[in-house]
Amino acid sequence: MVPGHSEWKRNLLLVGFMGAGKTTLGGILSKRCRLDFVDTDQLITEQFGLSVADIFSRYGENAFRVAETELLRNLAARCRHSVIATGGGMVLKDENWRVMRQIGPVVFLRADEQELVERLSSATGRPLADDSDREAILERYRQRLPCYLRADLVVETKNQAPLEVVDAILGGLERVNPKWLF
Numbered sequence: 806m807v808p809g810h811s812e813w814k815r816n817l818l819l820v821g822f823m824g825a826g827k828t829t830l831g832g833i834l835s836k837r838c839r840l841d842f843v844d845t846d847q848l849i850t851e852q853f854g855l856s857v858a859d860i861f862s863r864y865g866e867n868a869f870r871v872a873e874t875e876l877l878r879n880l881a882a883r884c885r886h887s888v889i890a891t892g893g894g895m896v897l898k899d900e901n902w903r904v905m906r907q908i909g910p911v912v913f914l915r916a917d918e919q920e921l922v923e924r925l926s927s928a929t930g931r932p933l934a935d936d937s938d939r940e941a942i943l944e945r946y947r948q949r950l951p952c953y954l955r956a957d958l959v960v961e962t963k964n965q966a967p968l969e970v971v972d973a974i975l976g977g978l979e980r981v982n983p984k985w986l987f
């Protein structure tokens with residue numbers, strides 16, 4: 806077991822910037838490996854009965870961040886055999902990292918800056934990206950990069966189709982720790 810990780814629970818977590826593909830690839834990976842799929846944004850929106858954008862506008866970003874940490878703690882207590890797609894800001898708190906390490910290996914989906922900007926400009930529902938211009942998005946991404954790089958494995962997604970990324974995640978995990986077989 807890699808230092809800092811507790812017992813192997815057959816979970817893995819995906820982290821990365823908005824638009825990197827955590828939700829999309831997490832769904833594909835979970836089916837491929839016959840694991841459950843958890844998306845933290847989805848559980849939080851169900852809990853509030855509101856979209857992420859509405860949670861931000863009604864209660865503020867901090868309320869969303871508190872809900873993220875609380876949810877992560879719940880997942881640490883009960884989650885087994887699951888792929889967990891996190892929201893892009895989950896990596897911002899040290900406390901979240903402490904809990905993620907209890908849940909399982911953390912995989913950073915590193916996306917190309919241009920691809921991120923294109924994906925985010927053609928989508929809505931992300932309050933931290935919706936009104937931002939290209940430079941503001943990239944500035945946020947670059948500021949967060951050291952947080953994402955705390956992951957156990959970095960998977961490059963540039964020019965990779967979703968199925969290729971899934972293969973890269975599985976191959977990479979096995980290389981880092983052969984016990985992490987799904």
Ligand SMILES: Nc1ncnc2c1ncn2[C@@H]1O[C@H](COP(=O)(O)OP(=O)(O)O)[C@@H](O)[C@H]1O
Nearest residue numbers: 822823824825826827828829830924965966967
């Ligand atoms: N490897 C990829 N190749 C092509 N499109 C992708 C890839 N990964 C994600 N996408 C697309 O990018 C958009 C954002 O993906 P999403 O899974 O919601 O990202 P995240 O959960 O990291 O914010 C979706 O439209 C998705 O289909």
Ligand SMILES: O=C(O)C1=C[C@@H](OP(=O)(O)O)[C@@H](O)[C@H](O)C1
Nearest residue numbers: 822823824857892893894931932
């Ligand atoms: O990066 C962020 O701070 C956020 C990312 C979003 O999730 P995705 O990364 O799945 O878009 C969502 O949690 C919220 O809008 C905040």
Ligand SMILES: [Mg+2]
Nearest residue numbers: 827828846890
């Ligand atoms: Mg997502």
